[in-house]
Amino acid sequence: MVTVPGISLEGQVAVVTGARRGIGKDTALVLAAAGADVVVSDLVTEKGELDAVVAEIKAMGRKALGFKTDVRDRTQVDEMVKKTAEAFGRIDILVNNAGIGLPEGPHEPEKFEARQKEMQEHMAEWTSAKSWVSRFNEENFEKILNTNLRSIMVCTRAVSDVMIKNNRGAIVNVSSIQSFDRGGSAGSPYSISKRGINMLTESLAVDLARHNIRVNAIAPGGIVTEMMRDFTERPQMRQMLESRMLLGGKLISPEPCGHLVLFLVSDLSKYVTGQIICVDAGLNLARG
Numbered sequence: 001m002v003t004v005p006g007i008s009l010e011g012q013v014a015v016v017t018g019a020r021r022g023i024g025k026d027t028a029l030v031l032a033a034a035g036a037d038v039v040v041s042d043l044v045t046e047k048g049e050l051d052a053v054v055a056e057i058k059a060m061g062r063k064a065l066g067f068k069t070d071v072r073d074r075t076q077v078d079e080m081v082k083k084t085a086e087a088f089g090r091i092d093i094l095v096n097n098a099g100i101g102l103p104e105g106p107h108e109p110e111k112f113e114a115r116q117k118e119m120q121e122h123m124a125e126w127t128s129a130k131s132w133v134s135r136f137n138e139e140n141f142e143k144i145l146n147t148n149l150r151s152i153m154v155c156t157r158a159v160s161d162v163m164i165k166n167n168r169g170a171i172v173n174v175s176s177i178q179s180f181d182r183g184g185s186a187g188s189p190y191s192i193s194k195r196g197i198n199m200l201t202e203s204l205a206v207d208l209a210r211h212n213i214r215v216n217a218i219a220p221g222g223i224v225t226e227m228m229r230d231f232t233e234r235p236q237m238r239q240m241l242e243s244r245m246l247l248g249g250k251l252i253s254p255e256p257c258g259h260l261v262l263f264l265v266s267d268l269s270k271y272v273t274g275q276i277i278c279v280d281a282g283l284n285l286a287r288g
């Protein structure tokens with residue numbers, strides 16, 4: 001006789017970074033729908049999107065808090081974790097989702113035209129005879145690595161202090177199919193940051209297992225969000241991407257990322273740790 005563990009997160013508290021929109025928002029909503037109380041944070045709160053996510057979670061009958069938190073800043077992250085622990089007395093789940101693709105990110109809709117122009121110039125330079133090493137921009141490199149990779153250490157260190165006290169926890173890092181890039185685009189700081197996340201996920205999984213804390217990563221690809229708009233609004237690029245989406249032939253919404261996160265924080269994956277799982281309709285395999 002087998003049993004199927006429940007997927008309910010009732011009584012659990014989740015923290016999701018970069019949650020005003022996109023993958024972070026849908027993940028926060030999925031965790032709330034599964035019964036968790038959810039703390040959402042983002043660098044950008046002025047537009048009211050984060051407040052709207054908080055309201056949506058509360059409308060589901062869950063507790064919710066929203067924080068303006070820059071994940072690069074240890075003081076701000078510590079403050080968010082302290083206030084969460086004071087309000088709820090526990091943190092069971094951490095989703096390290098905040099990230100940027102270009103150094104001037106977060107990618108705001110109103111900057112789209114300017115970004116397109118910049119991207120064309122960038123592409124012209126990219127295909128020039130110069131090697132990427134000679135085009136190395138220290139400031140851009142640092143900004144992307146700080147936001148996407150170093151931030152995961154900053155947030156995990158702060159939250160794991162609380163999880164360790166309770167001897168339980170599940171952490172999910174948001175990597176990317178670009179973490180599996182080889183050679184050609186290996187010079188991209190984004191790919192490097194995401195490959196680093198995979199390595200960090202494995203290291204943290206080993207380190208935190210003694211405290212009954214699991215650490216896994218999802219590797220999304222082809223998800224329609226503001227970050228992907230630079231690609232998805234260029235018909236040729238969208239067509240190329242969709243021709244490689246093996247399941248369904250279309251780019252996908254952020255919600256399935258939330259579903260994979262839910263699996264990875266629920267008891268269904270009780271013995272899964274240190275894994276990096278793609279949610280990309282097969283795009284990573286198809287791009288070879």
Ligand SMILES: NC(=O)c1ccc[n+]([C@@H]2O[C@H](COP(=O)([O-])OP(=O)(O)OC[C@H]3O[C@@H](n4cnc5c(N)ncnc54)[C@H](O)[C@@H]3O)[C@@H](O)[C@H]2O)c1
Nearest residue numbers: 018022023043070071097098099106176220222223225227
């Ligand atoms: N969309 C895709 O296809 C795709 C593919 C692979 C990985 N990802 C990853 O998914 C995650 C979410 O991206 P998305 O696609 O939803 O894009 P998005 O731009 O809609 O969401 C990213 C969020 O992170 C926030 N953020 C950026 N810098 C921050 C900082 N310093 N502190 C706190 N918050 C910050 C942004 O304000 C934004 O709300 C990112 O880590 C991204 O790299 C996305």
